[in-house]
Amino acid sequence: MIRLGLFILITAILVTCTVWFANNPGTMTIVWLGYRFDGSIGMVALGLLVLTGVLVILWRCWSAIANSPNWLGRILGSRRRKKGQQALTMGLLELASGDVRQALKHTRAVDRYLEDDTLTRLLTAQAAELDGNNEAAKRQFEAMLEKPDSAFFGLRGLLQLSLKSDNRSEALDYAERAHRLRPRNPSVLVTLFDLLLGAKRWDRALTLLVDAQKADIFNEDELTRRRALLITAKAEDAITDGENAEAIKLLRKALNARPDFTGAAVLLARLYADIDQPAKARDVALQSWQTSPSAALGQIYLDSLSEDALAKVKAVEKLIAANPEHVESQLLLAEAALSADLWGMARSNLEKAIAQKAQSRHYRLLADLEFREKKDAAKARELLVKASHANPDPGWRCGACGTETDKWAVTCPSCHSFGSIDWRAPMRVHNDQPASDPATPKQPAAIKRDGAMIENSDPIDKTVNSSAKGEHPATAV
Helix, strand or coil: CHHHHHHHHHHHHHHHHHHHHHHCCCEEEEEECCEEEEEEHHHHHHHHHHHHHHHHHHHHHHHHHHCHHHHHHHHHHHHHHHHHHHHHHHHHHHHHHCCHHHHHHHHHHHHHHCCCCHHHHHHHHHHHHHCCCHHHHHHHHHHHCCCHHHHHHHHHHHHHHHHHCCCHHHHHHHHHHHHHHCCCCHHHHHHHHHHHHHCCCHHHHHHHHHHHHHCCCCCHHHHHHHHHHHHHHHHHHHHHCCCHHHHHHHHHHHHHHCCCCHHHHHHHHHHHHHCCCHHHHHHHHHHHHCCCCCHHHHHHHHHCCCCCHHHHHHHHHHHHCCCCCCHHHHHHHHHHHHHCCCHHHHHHHHHHHHHHCCEHHHHHHHHHHHHHHHCCHHHHHHHHHHHHHCECCCEEEECCCCCEECCCCCECCCCCCECCEEEECCCCCCCCCCCCCCCCCCCCCEEEECCEEEECCCCCCHHHHHHCCCCCCCCCC
C-alpha cells in the first residue's frame, strides 16, 4: 500500500513537471568550446535526466566489478562453513558411537574448513578422553583457556579430568575458576558444592548456597536443610576443638533454621548432658519431640533424669504430651512404665506401638513384660521368636551405603556422604522357610537373654526368674 502511494505520488510529480514545461517552453542557448546549442528548457531537463541515469548505471557496473572478490569470497566461505559444520556434526556423532578414529578424522576436516579452532580443540579433547589419552585431552583443554570465549569449556573439561583421576584439590581449583566465569551454571555449582563438602570448607559452602538459590538449583526446603547441615558441621568441628560454647550457639542456629532437624537436636542434647547441664538437655528434647521424636533423643532424656522410677514415668508423660500417638512416644513410655512395674501402662503402650508397625524391639520389651509380670517363660520365648522374625530395629544408618553408626554425624564415616545419616530401619532380608512347613517359623533350641538361657524342653527355667529383674531380652540365637 505504501509503495503504491509512493508510485502514484512520483508519477503525479513527473506529469505535473512535464505539463508545466509544455506550457512554459522557453529557450536556452549554450556556447561551449566553440559549439553552440539552442533548445527548449524541457529538452535540456530531459537530457540531464538521461545523463544522470547513464551515470548511475555506470557506477553500479563499476561497484559490481570492484566488489566481485568479496562476493566470491562470501560464496566460497559459505561453502567452507557448511562443510565444516557437517564435519563437526559427524565428529560428534562418531564420538557418541564410540568410534574415536573416525571422530579424529572429522576433527581434521573441522580444522581445515572452520577458522575458529575452539570447536576443533573441544572435539579433539573429547575424542582423546574417550580413547583414554587424558594427557592429550588435558593439553587441548589447557589451550582453550587462552581465549575468553572458550575458557569456561576448557575449565569444565579439566575439572572432569581431575575428578576422573581423583585429584580433588586440583578439581576444586578448576571448579572455583569455572564458577567465577559463570556463577549460575548448575553443573559447576553442584560439583563445587560437593568438592567443598569433601574439603570440609563449610563457610565457603554456605556462601555458595546463595548462588545456588539465585540459580534456582535447590528448592527452599532443600536449601534450608543444607544450610542447617553445614551449620551443624561447623558445630561438630567446634566440639572436637573443645569450643562447647560456640558449638551450642551453632546448634541452636541450626535448629532455628530447621526445628525438625533430629540430628542437631540429638547433638545439642548430648552436648548439654556431657557438660553436666541435664535440665537444658531435657529442654532440647521437649522442644524437638514436638516435631521429630526419636529413640536416641528419648534415651538422652531418660539418662538426664535422676528421680525414681515413678517420677521418670511422670517426666516421660510430660515429654510425649505434644506427640503422644507417635510410636517412639509409646515405646519410651512403655519402657519407663516397665522400669516402674506399671504393667498395665507398659502393655497398653506396647500394643499400640505394635499396632502401628511391629518391630523386634517391641516384642523384646513385651517378652520382658511377660517375664516380670506373669513369670510366663513359654510366652516370653514365643515373643522372642517373633522378635527374630519381625521388622528390624531402626538406628542411625546411612541412606547411601547402609552403614549403621552408634551416633548421628553430618557425614557418613564409611562412604563420607553428606547429610545421609538418619534414624531408619535397615533393609530386611527374608530367609527361606523350611520346605516341610513354610508357614511355621523354626523355633531355636535355646534363647539367650543377657547370660540366661531358656531351653525349649524346660519352660520353667530358674534362670528366667533371676533374669527377670530388669534386663531386657536379647534377640534369639
